[in-house]
Amino acid sequence: MKLEVFEPRIVAFVCNWCTYIAADAAGVARARYASNVRLIRTMCSGRIDPQFIMSAFEKGADGVLMCGCHPGDCHYREGNYKALRRYILLKRLLPQLGINEDRLRLEWISASEPEKFRRVADDITEQIRQIGPLIENGGE
Amino acid sequence: MADKPKVAFYWCASCGGCEEAVVDLAEEILDVVEAVDIVFWPVALDFKVEDVEAMEDGSIAVSFINGAVRLSEQEEMAHLLRQKSQLVIAFGSCSHLGGVPGLANLWDKASIFDYYYVSGPTVEHGENIEVPEVKIEVPEGTLELPEFWDEVKSLDQVVKVDYYLPGCPPTVKIVSNAIKAILSGDLPPPGSVLAGTRALCYECPLNDSKPEKLLVKEIKRVHEVEIDPETCLLAQGLLCLGPVTRGGCESLCIEGHMPCTGCFGPLDEVLDQGAKGLSFLSSIIDADEEEEILQILDKVPDPVGVFYRYSLPRLSLTSKKEVKLGG
Ligand code: SF4
Numbered sequence: 457m458k459l460e461v462f463e464p465r466i467v468a469f470v471c472n473w474c475t476y477i478a479a480d481a482a483g484v485a486r487a488r489y490a491s492n493v494r495l496i497r498t499m500c501s502g503r504i505d506p507q508f509i510m511s512a513f514e515k516g517a518d519g520v521l522m523c524g525c526h527p528g529d530c531h532y533r534e535g536n537y538k539a540l541r542r543y544i545l546l547k548r549l550l551p552q553l554g555i556n557e558d559r560l561r562l563e564w565i566s567a568s569e570p571e572k573f574r575r576v577a578d579d580i581t582e583q584i585r586q587i588g589p590l591i592e593n594g595g596e
Numbered sequence: 597m598a599d600k601p602k603v604a605f606y607w608c609a610s611c612g613g614c615e616e617a618v619v620d621l622a623e624e625i626l627d628v629v630e631a632v633d634i635v636f637w638p639v640a641l642d643f644k645v646e647d648v649e650a651m652e653d654g655s656i657a658v659s660f661i662n663g664a665v666r667l668s669e670q671e672e673m674a675h676l677l678r679q680k681s682q683l684v685i686a687f688g689s690c691s692h693l694g695g696v697p698g699l700a701n702l703w704d705k706a707s708i709f710d711y712y713y714v715s716g717p718t719v720e721h722g723e724n725i726e727v728p729e730v731k732i733e734v735p736e737g738t739l740e741l742p743e744f745w746d747e748v749k750s751l752d753q754v755v756k757v758d759y760y761l762p763g764c765p766p767t768v769k770i771v772s773n774a775i776k777a778i779l780s781g782d783l784p785p786p787g788s789v790l791a792g793t794r795a796l797c798y799e800c801p802l803n804d805s806k807p808e809k810l811l812v813k814e815i816k817r818v819h820e821v822e823i824d825p826e827t828c829l830l831a832q833g834l835l836c837l838g839p840v841t842r843g844g845c846e847s848l849c850i851e852g853h854m855p856c857t858g859c860f861g862p863l864d865e866v867l868d869q870g871a872k873g874l875s876f877l878s879s880i881i882d883a884d885e886e887e888e889i890l891q892i893l894d895k896v897p898d899p900v901g902v903f904y905r906y907s908l909p910r911l912s913l914t915s916k917k918e919v920k921l922g923g
Pocket residue numbers: 609610611612613614615662663687688689690691695696697763764765766
């Protein structure tokens with residue numbers, strides 16, 4: 457019997473100044489990471505509007521990753537702290553909606569950490585694979 | 597007499613407050629009432645569904661429908677009134693966004709029925725628990741009830757809506773303005789929300805005392821403070837949603853020393869009222885360390901209830917529940 461492997465769809469919102477560069481460097485170095493992670497570049501993690509995250513889940517993402525510069529390193533000074541506060545509130549909100557909070561994750565990945573990006577991408581893919589797909593399940 | 601525009605009122609899943617709001621109008625718009633012919637209003641007048649069915653399509657000038665849509669019967673009535681009316685107006689938060697009854701979308705039909713008819717603390721656990729059926733045979737014949745859905749919907753999720761009157765309930769002022777606009781034909785583009793276009797703060801009498809850059813170290817619940825009626829409530833640490841809520845309500849809650857809870861809904865450019873509110877709160881919390889943030893947010897134990905209080909049915913995510921509650 458052939459086992460179907462679930463390939464999760466993961467949307468990663470990444471800051472232009474850090475994680476995006478790290479992801480690019482990982483690519484240039486031909487590091488292999490899970491192709492499940494689709495990047496969306498934002499100018500800062502503070503630009504990751506919670507509406508984007510809810511809408512990603514609504515439109516079929518099984519997991520969402522928010523990535524920004526390490527604390528103290530944000531180019532706009534406090535965008536990443538705002539991202540952190542949004543993340544904390546969203547983690548409280550998702551379970552109320554009946555959604556596993558581990559589907560949302562926040563990571564600080566600087567431009568010089570392509571290896572960390574690779575590891576996080578693989579890791580979240582594996583984690584969401586374990587959790588399973590986020591599908592319509594409101595029925596009886 | 598025959599030339600007066602025909603008007604209908606209907607209620608779906610509602611608390612009755614919107615009907616009260618219509619009654620409250622009476623003095624304000626006596627002239628207007630004179631000018632129209634109310635052809636259907638189940639709460640107040642004895643017209644039947646058959647009377648509406650017998651009307652020609654499009655013969656009702658405007659139908660005001662309040663309440664969310666929870667039952668099959670409500671959807672049928674919404675379709676019937678849509679067919680018979682030139683304009684359909686979603687009246688009140690429930691009709692506009694799903695409203696407070698829409699919070700039931702945190703559960704589904706099975707878990708709601710289970711709680712209310714089987715396992716809830718107020719249910720006596722006997723042998724013959726009967727959960728309502730759509731059809732039941734009794735000696736006298738077949739009895740039928742409307743279907744109860746898994747989800748509560750806003751009116752525009754079942755029929756095309758021409759205009760929205762927000763509010764829980766809509767104020768006398770916005771309703772009478774809307775009726776006058778309809779009668780005179782002086783209406784904004786279809787799909788508009790007939791209220792303010794800017795955030796409540798712009799018209800709030802306390803706005804002058806709102807600091808330019810507002811940050812809060814502590815969120816307070818209303819029962820924990822003696823409210824200073826002269827100072828912006830948010831600046832006092834009360835979670836007022838005025839900055840992210842459509843204005844036009846004449847700041848009634850603020851005048852009553854209560855923070856805005858968002859019943860006029862989001863501004864035009866916002867799709868997801870709840871996510872927007874959450875974002876707003878995140879930007880005014882004056883802390884950068886996880887522990888301190890968590891401690892401040894202890895006062896917001898129910899983010900869905902705070903940010904999605906009036907608009908949960910707009911969030912299709914609730915149909916993806918992984919954790920089945922109750923049932
Ligand atoms: S909008 Fe408010 S007043 Fe109107 S039916 Fe809903 S809960 Fe009641």
